[in-house]
Amino acid sequence: MNGTPITELSARAREVFRVVVESYLGTGAPVGSRTISKLASLNLSPASIRNVMQDLEEAGLLAAPHTSAGRMPTESGLRLFVDGMMQAALPSxxxxxxxxxxxxxxxxxxxxxxxxxxxxxxxxxxxxxxxxxxREPVLRQFSFVPLNAMQAIAVLVGTDGTVENRVVDLPPGMPPSALVEAGNYMSTRLAGLNLSEARGRMDEEIGRGRAALDLASADLVARGLAVWSEDGAARPxxxxxxxxxxxxxxxxxxxxxxxxxxxxxxxxxxxxxxxxxxxxxxxxxxxxxxxxxxxxxxxxxxxxxxxxxxxxxxxxxxxxxxxxxxxxxxxxxxxxxxxxxxxxxxx
The missing domain is CATH 3.30.450.40 (GAF domain)
Structure with missing residues (x-):
């Protein structure tokens, strides 16, 4: 039977079981009755120890792997040991x-x-x-650095001092002034917000016509926030x-x-x-x-x-x-x- 309470084991069975588990955890090898008789002060013969081990095996706490004469703890046995018998040693x-x-x-x-x-x-x-x-980074400063005609590097500085970079694709014909305007807007209007909050505020301000951004800059802000949000969602x-x-x-x-x-x-x-x-x-x-x-x-x-x-x-x-x-x-x-x-x- 599995789930045997520790209180149902006799003192002799508990000691044999403890020695088997501790020896197995130390060596990774099944433990035989002769080894136990040398390791433990049980005053029991190998034959008596074998009988106790057989009882523990029938209780679902020990198992004999392959044809080995030794025993090792089952998962149920390890659970019993960890929950009821283990003496924890604090880190040095x-x-x-x-x-x-x-x-x-x-x-x-x-x-x-x-x-x-x-x-x-x-x-x-x-x-x-x-x-x-x-947790999402909280914006302190944001800027766009042109990489080529089709891409820019979005630089995010967090309130905790972290600096991270991501590559953003640019639509054809994006003027350099739009990168500056978008970075200034984000640093001024979105500082102190996380990415979700920043996207919400941007959508609200653009919806109400209060963003003071031209279409190119507004598109770039949206692209910048999107690449960071998507990256954060995918980050392990x-x-x-x-x-x-x-x-x-x-x-x-x-x-x-x-x-x-x-x-x-x-x-x-x-x-x-x-x-x-x-x-x-x-x-x-x-x-x-x-x-x-x-x-x-x-x-x-x-x-x-x-x-x-x-x-x-x-x-x-x-x-x-x-x-x-x-x-x-x-x-x-x-x-x-x-x-x-x-x-x-x-x-």
Whole structure:
């Protein structure tokens, strides 16, 4: 039977189960009764340990892969261990300093999120993932720089100091004065607004005949706002770093699983939807293997925690993706600490 409560296991069964899980998480190999008898102070013979392991297998907590005499935890067994038996180890002072240092290393918020996910990936030996806050840039200044007769570069300066460029197609015969007029209008009339608000104000002012723009300049303003809005809608909201960590020493024995996992990570929209499930959580969310359809084939785990903005509302999610054979006791509190660091950064 699956879903066995920890309280229904005898003290002997709990200890054997704990040793099997911890050994498997450390080595990735099935654990035999002889190994357990040497690792644990159980005062049980290998035959007695085999009987206990058989009971745990019938309870759906252990499994014997292939013809191996050893046992390994099932996904249900890992869930029982994580929820009821795991003793979490807080990140070391060095690990905390590394995460905090990347989070506060300067630059834009997105650059800090990238750096933090890289730090988390390196420390956990997993792929680091961050769901970026969905926010539009707020305009401070806008200008158009002619590139050639058919194109111009739209330069957006945000209120946070970020500068980004996009190429805008120009209609035939667009005079250079229209670029200057359009840039001045946007910088003067649309400053302090995000892109959606800016488009709304522009439409309203043009509709009422208050835009004080000629047709060429009005068309250019519309083109500039459109290219930024379309780009923002298409921009991935998920940052993934350290996917190479998933190809570990055991990968050669299961190349198909690794290939499947890397394919799943490429589907960022699917992972973003998965992480969205953690947005409403008050704390950590742990998805083990087939508990989520996305990773049912690769047998992977996701550990994720929400982080908050200055108003206390959840703005994103940070976490890791790795094999089900994770050091959960170490990685879970590490993800939690990273979420706290990002919350402090966003405050």
């Amino acid at each position: 002072a060095e690990e905390q300093a590394a995460i905090e240092g990347r989070a506060r290393g300067g630059g834009t918020i997105e650059e800090a999120l990238v750096a933090t996910s890289m730090a988390l990936s390196g420390l956990s030996a997993c792929a680091g993932i961050v769901l970026v806050p969905r 909201v998920l940052i993934v770093r350290g996917a190479a960590n998933l190809i570990d020493a055991t990968a050669s024995a299961d190349l198909e699983r690794v290939r499947q996992l890397l394919d799943e990570i490429e589907g960022k929209e699917e992972i973003a939807r998965l992480l969205d499930m953690a947005r409403g959580a008050q704390g950590m969310k742990i998805f083990i293997g087939s508990e989520n359809k996305l990773f049912s084939l690769s047998g992977s785990s996701v550990i994720a925690a929400p982080y908050r903005g200055g108003d206390g509302q959840v703005v994103g999610v940070v976490g890791v993706i790795g094999p089900t054979r994770l050091n959960y006791a170490r990685v879970v509190p590490m993800v939690d600490f990273t979420a706290q660091a990002l919350t402090r950064l966003m405050a």
